[in-house]
Amino acid sequence: MRGLHAFLARPVGRPGHAESQRPADALFVLAGNHERKLFAVERWHAEAARSLVVSVGRFDWRRFPGLGLPDGGLADLVSATPAWHRHFFVEVGPDGARARFVGMRPFGTRHEARALASLMRERGWRSVVIVTSAVHVRRASLALARATRGSNATFSFEPVPRDRDPYSADRWWRTKRGLRVVLSEAVKLAIYSAFLWR
DSSP, rough: HHHHHHTTTTTTTSSSTTTSSEEEEEEOOOOOOOOHHHHHHHHHTTTSEEEEEEOOOGGGGGGGGOOOOOOOHHHHHHHOOOOOOOOOOEHHHHHHEEEEOOOOOSSSSHHHHHHHHHHHHHHTTEEEEEEEGGGGHHHHHHHHHHHHTOOOOEEEEEOGGGGGEEEEETTTGSHHHHHHHHHHHHHHHHHHHHHSSO
């Protein structure tokens, strides 16, 4: 059980490491579990990066005000976007906050990685700290390596701490939901590896 979790929690591919560059250019938190966003905001306030980019999924926007961040126009974008197509990035940094529409696509993590790669080129960012759940690290690193191939981008991963992660190594197998989430992640990783690595 722990072996599968450890495998999913290890980065793979070309992402590299940005530990030597502190603060990083940006901290990016993938959509999903709200605890990811709370942890990312804490890390940003601790000056892990100059800018924070929050990936806001179709339903995530409802909880965004609870993060205590300026929304950069997110509320207006939500109102103007059909529910089934809602996915946004909210960037908060030295120049203020701005929200941008990135839209929904199949293979959401790959789409987020591509949208982040585009934003990195636009901003000239080279080092990014990635916050996500531990079991999502391997697939996220695979998608990021592909999206930034040929660039000099570097990434480091800061998973949600174990005591705040409902799918941590010592508890995911104890609930049906935990089993479903982790086994689903293993299947998604297999699909990404087999069909999307090109």
